[in-house]
Amino acid sequence: MRVVADSLQETLRDLKARHGMGRGLAAPQIGAPIRLIYVEVDEPWFLVNPEIVDIGETDFHVWDDCFSIPDLFARVTRAYGVVVRYQDLAGETHEVSAEGALAELLQHEIDHLDGVLIVDRPIGLDPFCYREEWNKHRGQEKRHGDPEPRWTPKPQPVV
Numbered sequence: 001m002r003v004v005a006d007s008l009q010e011t012l013r014d015l016k017a018r019h020g021m022g023r024g025l026a027a028p029q030i031g032a033p034i035r036l037i038y039v040e041v042d043e044p045w046f047l048v049n050p051e052i053v054d055i056g057e058t059d060f061h062v063w064d065d066c067f068s069i070p071d072l073f074a075r076v077t078r079a080y081g082v083v084v085r086y087q088d089l090a091g092e093t094h095e096v097s098a099e100g101a102l103a104e105l106l107q108h109e110i111d112h113l114d115g116v117l118i119v120d121r122p123i124g125l126d127p128f129c130y131r132e133e134w135n136k137h138r139g140q141e142k143r144h145g146d147p148e149p150r151w152t153p154k155p156q157p158v159v
């Protein structure tokens, strides 16, 4: 675990230095099939076996990107707020609430543990955009939408 953790941190820092982007990385992205993610927003943060145990009542759309598909943006829907339970590297269990940018980042990285990528979650019309296009034409656009009530199918009456 420690070896993979170190290598995740090193890889993310290297990617950041080379691309000027990147807030998190999941172990499967460096070929290690374990349930470990690494997030570096303010402080280095390792989450072992992270699971989403609660979501709020709103979703928002995100133009998301990913080191596994570096040239592409995809519009996806994420819960605006999540509660995530995980263990730290010492095996201690924690629960954290996150909103907005941090919430979508955690959902993105946890998706990687299940082999799910942003291209598996496109929403709406025209949900993909090449990075080059984005920078050229849409660079000023917001990457995050506003929180909206989650869409759920209405139960149909049985006739």
Ligand SMILES: [Zn+2]
Residues within 6 Å of the ligand: 065, 066, 067, 068, 108, 112
């Ligand atoms: Zn990713």
